[in-house]
Amino acid sequence: MTTVEETPVTAAVTTPALDALDALESEAIHVFREVAGEFDRPVILFSGGKDSTLLVHLAIKAFAPATVPFGLLHVDTGHNYPEVIEFRDRIAAQYGLRLEVARVEDYLADGRLVERADGTRNPLQTQPLLDAIAEHRFDAVFGGGRRDEERARAKERIMSLRDAFGRWDPRKQRPELWNLYNGRHAAGEHVRVFPISNWTELDVWRYIRREGIELPSIYYAHEREVFQRDGMWLAEGPWGGARDGEQLERRSIRYRTVGDGSCTGAVESTATTLDEVIAEVTASRLTERGATRADDRLSEAAMEDRKKEGYF
């Protein structure tokens, strides 16, 4: 940067505009406090991924020095990386937050759900999620969804009403005006709340660096046995592994999203520090979902269709 020249004093005294990350942080904190003020039983969906970890961090800041007045809920597909589950449990314990876990495997065990032919369990999360919401009578469910992730998400409100079946109707969304959020709902309905709607993937990483937020190790480059399918690097696990013609190789990779192991791919990477990750994300020519989420590629409107069914 060049030296700042002395600028003449102007007549109008204005408050300097907020830095972009400060503005996004303030908006998210505002949303958390609105929900705390208006709802009886909110919960934060927490997978141990970067977006939901960010949510927990923001919630802690919103209510400091008091503790967060909500608990956490994880819908566990049973196909998670052990590092992520360890991280999930450790963060919940560290901040004294109650953690409920709804397990897809319980549903598979007693036949309420059946394993899909393609092996992915992402679509199977919807029922355990909706059951957990009903069982605990959660009326506001925070999610780490961002509008930059996907075109259907770009249309989602910050507070999004779901009917008794958990469905989203994009044509019946309430207009969101100023910073006034209308969270009114009938018994049995609930509201999905997305405090980081307006963040981009880069905002998330910059904020993680600024705040020094800890993440599961799989977000940073490490060596792992992977095989290539549809242009993505997938790891072997309880969900299966390489098929005929697919070669297991040891590669330096990292994950851009945390999801069901069967359909969440890794990217080749040597980024082991936050600065390196940010440089890599900045230079990437692929979106995180396009690069690493097989389930979003199923159809032109895969995300929209799943959201209408009650998925996040």
Next chain:
Amino acid sequence: MTGTADTTSRSLLRFATAGSVDDGKSTLVGRLLYDTKSVLADQIEAVERASVDKGMSTPDLSLLVDGLRAEREQGITIDVAYRYFGTPTREFVLADTPGHVQYTRNTVTGASTAELAVLLVDARNGVVSQTRRHAAVLSLLRVPRLVLAINKIDLIEYDQAKIADIEREFTELTRSLGFTDDAVQVIPVSALVGDNVAFRSGNTSWYTGPTLLEHLESVPVDGPDADAPFRMPVQYVIRPRNGAESRSADASLGDLHDYRGYAGQVASGTVRPGDEVVVLPEGHRTTVSEVRTADGPLAAAGAGLSVTVLLADDIDAPRGALLAAASDVPEVTSEIDATLCWLAEKPLLPGARLLLKHGTRTTQVIVGTLGSRLDTERVSYAAAPEKLEINDIGRVSLRVADPLPVDSYARVRTTGGFLLIDPPTGNTLAAGLVGDPLAAVPAAG
């Protein structure tokens, strides 16, 4: 974006688009995203695939933004979509609003948080009734700055005289709506070709103004609230139950036993320790002893920042209360004259019993008489209607169950705005603006 640029602090500009159907709004937005390299390879591929499926020979950039099934099927935008892009100096949140008349409510939605609006016209048609309608809505909502993007200039052979005519007509319109000339920028563009969007066009050598992107990057982001009086609705009272509960390593926090913090987002003005404030609607007067965030105490907090305010006296300021500068207190009243943008299918009739959300308080309201209705086509006030229907803008008197501290919307955007809510369904029915923000507009003949 470069690796070094992201370490510097960047500002955030929230802006909205508005314009008629087929003025090329989605293409302009697609062009902005494309030329700022905010569109990534997989998104481009998806658009190319879809364009080929539709039998098109070049990628249709509008498909980058029209994301819902029904939108792709009908080739229209049916709802506000939010888009994100950035340059080394600034980040942008764009509320992309549909142009169809029946979705004017979405223009209201997009405009409510916008610091700037880009209004599109087709250079072949110039200012049309929809332009007037949108400019009136943007003026009503007090969007501080306007850009008129005269699009499709390639289709009028870059005709300077014709563009100057459109500019003259538009400036006349914005003056009549109360915009000052320095709040309005007119930019001739072609979204399809890319003229003057992110790159200066070789086809308009006579144009000396900024490109759209240059203007977006350099326009000041301080809204009209910047020098408004301090206002902060109390969202939540933070009371740690015991000292051990705090996990903050913040040494500036003393014994938490008596800690009582009033959490909220500064709506307007600035708050500093030592400031005298009034807690409304009760009217108790006290002094701010501390302004803080989770990161520690602050010397001052301005509009938009979420903070926790500590007060010198132990007074009751629950959720729903408003902290206001003691030197400049809003009126506390149960009779409110307001302008409504009616957003719902269900019409408004006098005598309706509804809910009103203002700041962090929701109260009951009875609708009194309906006043004049804005003829948005001619931008003038017409005679009082029997009811307000979807997309109508009209004046109304309201009686609220609990007196509310309100500012006129023209003065403070946040504490002058409110929602009307339908009690049985919970649906948002109207955007309410205290007072008459379009006072300059004449009554019809």
